[in-house]
Amino acid sequence: MKKVMYTLMLSLVVLGGLVLSFAPFTEGSDANPEVKNETAKKPIQKRLSAAEIDIEMKKWEATPAGIQYKKWEASPAGKKVDAAEIKIWKHIKNYTNMEGVVTSLSLPPGSKLGLGVMVKIKDENYIVTFDAQKSQLEPLHSLKVNDKIIIKSHNVSHAPKYAYPILSCGYLERDGKVIFKRIPRKGGC
Structure with a gap:
């Protein structure tokens, strides 16, 4: 009796193993990880050449948003913003100190810059934004109007919404004390 039970159990194990080993190869099965990974991979987008960038830019400039932006850029308000950027461009490019004075603790109405x-x-006004973590907020909240500060930045931008x-x-x-230093995000930018 023991031999019969042992033989039956062994045959069930062998048959179960065979059934499970062939199950991933059935059509429509999600058990095969190789098939899943192939379909999940996204194609890597190649970088555009300078000529391709120019073509895409011209396409965008023909859109309503592009036309509106070009009008703003040519307007007195757009030229004023551009001139202010040019004044500090050397400091931005070289990440050097810029002396400034805090004129307002709030941003223009309707701004969504954080x-x-x-x-x-x-002699030009700038919006200064902070990509701050919670631990960095308290020193920033200690700023007051007319505080003399030194700023360094790698980036200056503009948008028609802002003057x-x-x-x-x-x-x-x-006052010689570091109030804020940007902490790079993990995993990139």
Whole structure:
């Protein structure tokens, strides 16, 4: 009797193993990880050449948003923002100190730039934004109007919605004390 039970159990194990080993190869089965990975892979987008970038830019400029942007860029308001950017471009490019004075602790009405202040640098007003983590907020909230500060930034941008260039602050100092230093995000940018 023991031999019969042993033989039956062994045959069930062998048959079960065979059935399970062939199951992933059935059509429509999600058990085969190789098939799943092949379909899940996204094609890698190649970088555009300079000529392709120019073509895409011309396409965008022909859209209503592109036409509106070009009109703003040629308007007195757009030219004023561009001139303000040019005044600090050398500092942005070289990531050097810019002396400024805090003129407002709030951003223009309707802005959606997050935490920021208005700062006057070289007789021009700028929106200064902070990509701050929670641990960095308290020192930033200690800023007051008319505080003299030193700013470093790698990036200046503009948008038709705003009458001022937008500086992304990388470093801010007040009275020789570092108030803010941008912490790079993990995994890139």
